[in-house]
Amino acid sequence: MLDVTQTRIPEGVIDLGVGHPSLELLPLEELRQAAQHRLSQGDPSILQYGAELGDARFRADLARFLGPYYGFAVEPETLLVTAGVSQALDLICTTFTRPGQVVLVEEPTYFLSLGIFQDHRLQVVPIPTDGQGLDVEALEAALRQHQVALLYTIPTFQNPTGTTLSQERRERLVELSQQHGFLIVADEVYQLLSYREAPPPSLARYLDTGSVLSLGSFSKILAPGLRLGWIQAAPRLLQRLAQNGVVASGGGLNPFTSSIVRSALELGWQERHLQSLRHTYRDRLEAMLEALSQNGLQPRYRPEGGYFVWLELDPAINSQALLERALQTGVRFQPGHRFSSQGRFTHALRLCFAYYEPPDLAEGVRRLAATLQEYPAEAAGV
Amino acid sequence: MLDVTQTRIPEGVIDLGVGHPSLELLPLEELRQAAQHRLSQGDPSILQYGAELGDARFRADLARFLGPYYGFAVEPETLLVTAGVSQALDLICTTFTRPGQVVLVEEPTYFLSLGIFQDHRLQVVPIPTDGQGLDVEALEAALRQHQVALLYTIPTFQNPTGTTLSQERRERLVELSQQHGFLIVADEVYQLLSYREAPPPSLARYLDTGSVLSLGSFSKILAPGLRLGWIQAAPRLLQRLAQNGVVASGGGLNPFTSSIVRSALELGWQERHLQSLRHTYRDRLEAMLEALSQNGLQPRYRPEGGYFVWLELDPAINSQALLERALQTGVRFQPGHRFSSQGRFTHALRLCFAYYEPPDLAEGVRRLAATLQEYPAEAAGV
Numbered sequence: 001m002l003d004v005t006q007t008r009i010p011e012g013v014i015d016l017g018v019g020h021p022s023l024e025l026l027p028l029e030e031l032r033q034a035a036q037h038r039l040s041q042g043d044p045s046i047l048q049y050g051a052e053l054g055d056a057r058f059r060a061d062l063a064r065f066l067g068p069y070y071g072f073a074v075e076p077e078t079l080l081v082t083a084g085v086s087q088a089l090d091l092i093c094t095t096f097t098r099p100g101q102v103v104l105v106e107e108p109t110y111f112l113s114l115g116i117f118q119d120h121r122l123q124v125v126p127i128p129t130d131g132q133g134l135d136v137e138a139l140e141a142a143l144r145q146h147q148v149a150l151l152y153t154i155p156t157f158q159n160p161t162g163t164t165l166s167q168e169r170r171e172r173l174v175e176l177s178q179q180h181g182f183l184i185v186a187d188e189v190y191q192l193l194s195y196r197e198a199p200p201p202s203l204a205r206y207l208d209t210g211s212v213l214s215l216g217s218f219s220k221i222l223a224p225g226l227r228l229g230w231i232q233a234a235p236r237l238l239q240r241l242a243q244n245g246v247v248a249s250g251g252g253l254n255p256f257t258s259s260i261v262r263s264a265l266e267l268g269w270q271e272r273h274l275q276s277l278r279h280t281y282r283d284r285l286e287a288m289l290e291a292l293s294q295n296g297l298q299p300r301y302r303p304e305g306g307y308f309v310w311l312e313l314d315p316a317i318n319s320q321a322l323l324e325r326a327l328q329t330g331v332r333f334q335p336g337h338r339f340s341s342q343g344r345f346t347h348a349l350r351l352c353f354a355y356y357e358p359p360d361l362a363e364g365v366r367r368l369a370a371t372l373q374e375y376p377a378e379a380a381g382v
Numbered sequence: 383m384l385d386v387t388q389t390r391i392p393e394g395v396i397d398l399g400v401g402h403p404s405l406e407l408l409p410l411e412e413l414r415q416a417a418q419h420r421l422s423q424g425d426p427s428i429l430q431y432g433a434e435l436g437d438a439r440f441r442a443d444l445a446r447f448l449g450p451y452y453g454f455a456v457e458p459e460t461l462l463v464t465a466g467v468s469q470a471l472d473l474i475c476t477t478f479t480r481p482g483q484v485v486l487v488e489e490p491t492y493f494l495s496l497g498i499f500q501d502h503r504l505q506v507v508p509i510p511t512d513g514q515g516l517d518v519e520a521l522e523a524a525l526r527q528h529q530v531a532l533l534y535t536i537p538t539f540q541n542p543t544g545t546t547l548s549q550e551r552r553e554r555l556v557e558l559s560q561q562h563g564f565l566i567v568a569d570e571v572y573q574l575l576s577y578r579e580a581p582p583p584s585l586a587r588y589l590d591t592g593s594v595l596s597l598g599s600f601s602k603i604l605a606p607g608l609r610l611g612w613i614q615a616a617p618r619l620l621q622r623l624a625q626n627g628v629v630a631s632g633g634g635l636n637p638f639t640s641s642i643v644r645s646a647l648e649l650g651w652q653e654r655h656l657q658s659l660r661h662t663y664r665d666r667l668e669a670m671l672e673a674l675s676q677n678g679l680q681p682r683y684r685p686e687g688g689y690f691v692w693l694e695l696d697p698a699i700n701s702q703a704l705l706e707r708a709l710q711t712g713v714r715f716q717p718g719h720r721f722s723s724q725g726r727f728t729h730a731l732r733l734c735f736a737y738y739e740p741p742d743l744a745e746g747v748r749r750l751a752a753t754l755q756e757y758p759a760e761a762a763g764v
Contacts, residue, residue, distance in 0.1 A: 003435065004437050006634070023427065029421075035642075036417070039410060048405060049387060055385075083465050086627065117627075224430055250609060251606070252607075
């Protein structure tokens with residue numbers, strides 16, 4: 001089989017480990033029409049080396065789109081267009097860190113961010129989390145011990161726990177960043193994917209402090225393959241990012257794709273697609289929670305949005321060992337230790353509800369529960 | 383005016399400094415049709431997180447396209463798809479260098495690459511060049527003095543000099559990389575843009591040594607705004623690049639755009655467009671050489687392809703000071719010192735013939751000559 005996508009799921013397996021939208025949710029026809037709309041307007045500038053911060057017309061449309069969701073006016077001059085959030089994170093590390101410096105991360109955190117910090121030879125220090133997100137008291141203690149370059153957080157519908165940082169903690173976090181002079185890099189790719197109550201506003205609300213960089217992306221609200229995202233930050237910080245060698249050399253990071261997505265924004269398709277996704281994912285979240293409950297499994301936290309549910313099992317269970325058994329039952333998940341910079345959470349696991357329809361989610365959870373029954377703590381700990 | 387593209391040229395100025403294709407050469411209609419072709423085939427996988435090395439179907443089509451130009455079979459498994467050459471260079475530095483290591487560059491070299499090496503805190507050591515490209519004897523001397531991580535070269539139709547590395551020197555260069563254990567990063571974006579005699583084959587010919595990484599791009603043969611390029615290297619090196627945090631996190635670096643360009647390859651439009659570009663650029667190169675000759679200006683070397691002509695003026699002339707005079711006459715160029723990691727070539731300048739049609743090129747050169755006459759060596763040296 002030709003390698004076409006990142007994830008290859010074996011036939012018959014329900015892979016609750018993938019953190020992707022499912023293929024049938026990807027708006028191929030809308031993007032065909034958006035490409036048609038944009039490429040038939042006789043404007044070849046979209047094929048030229050782009051403006052360093054990104055095409056100003058796209059940034060204006062993006063700002064208009066985000067404002068109502070964020071609950072405050074988004075200014076185009078606070079946006080820099082990127083080739084996705086991972087690339088944005090890489091750019092931020094190159095610009096604002098030096099090898100050996102300390103980066104704080106949540107414990108647990110998005111496992112693939114750890115690879116980026118490692119590439120930049122940063123020292124990763126974990127901060128514990130609970131049902132309200134990052135533990136800001138533990139953060140204060142860490143700040144007394146370390147000189148910190150930046151803190152990486154997923155404040156809303158966190159990956160992997162699904163929790164959301166409370167408003168009170170957001171304010172304290174921003175205060176601390178001011179007092180201790182570190183940057184907050186907020187990965188807010190799930191901010192718009194709320195299925196119950198609206199989350200607190202994006203951390204971009206605090207851009208004026210000059211210590212916040214908020215990362216967003218079309219990966220979760222339109223299509224990952226576009227590799228299109230943005231950094232929202234004070235213009236002073238954006239100017240420093242624009243001086244990066246890659247940006248200076250090639251100009252804007254994704255002019256062609258952003259011009260097509262500009263049509264999706266202008267024509268209202270992004271808005272409509274997001275509303276549709278919210279309904280679909282709400283049903284999938286409900287289905288997964290229902291299936292867990294029916295199988296006697298209790299998620300650690302109850303997510304209000306995003307993609308993920310986090311389970312913490314009997315501490316004697318090793319979820320990596322469990323995964324090998326689960327594969328034989330035809331189900332996969334992400335073992336918890338991957339989300340820890342310290343190899344902790346060996347008894348935990350992450351389930352994604354975005355990729356499958358409710359019947360498959362129910363079947364996947366049933367298989368997981370069967371695996372757990374067949375291999376209880378003592379066996380799965382082997 | 384909204385910032386849309388990287389370069390803003392003032393009204394009435396002929397900017398021979400821009401290293402871009404001109405807007406009317408960008409194949410908007412072909413890309414509209416390619417997008418239409420690809421996005422109407424009911425395959426949403428092109429919108430999903432991509433395979434780490436890039437979509438295998440695109441890599442196969444790219445390999446088929448390159449083979450006849452390169453003069454040897456190109457294997458898809460030697461290709462990794464990138465978001466342009468600058469991004470590729472950044473990825474290579476992250477993967478294969480450590481801060482403080484030595485990178486060798488040509489003197490003069492592509493000025494914007496220097497920013498990328500600086501971002502990676504590398505020590506840049508220049509190697510002199512002449513009409514046959516990199517001086518391999520000087521290279522040998524440098525290798526006795528330095529432990530070298532990689533050498534960055536633009537072997538064919540070099541930026542800024544327009545020269546091409548001779549076949550004999552290519553072989554010696556590869557031998558030296560084997561003996562001294564450094565990587566050759568060959569920026570070959572002009573390889574296909576030959577207007578007279580065909581250049582020696584791409585350095586990718588020596589991939590089997592495991593010391594060559596060849597960079598290519600659609601920026602010069604289709605459109606810069608696509609931000610689509612590739613790294614050609616031994617599969618062992620590609621596997622290391624694919625483990626980079628950004629690649630591991632987001633999957634392939636440009637799945638959506640590469641799927642559209644796949645249609646441009648399949649339908650033969652890339653081939654046709656390249657042939658048309660070669661004719662156009664041949665005419666522009668001739669026009670520029672003719673204009674220089676008519677105005678008593680002698681290029682340092684006679685380019686056989688690419689985008690650029692390099693002038694070395696009276697050593698007493700400072701081309702940065704000259705540029706300020708030239709602007710008043712309505713012409714711009716790139717002053718030579720920008721292409722030197724040492725601030726040398728203050729008496730040189732780079733002219734690009736890709737952006738303008740022959741009459742504008744002739745007028746630009748006429749204005750440049752007028753500036754030189756009005757401000758001879760002693761004045762322009764101020």
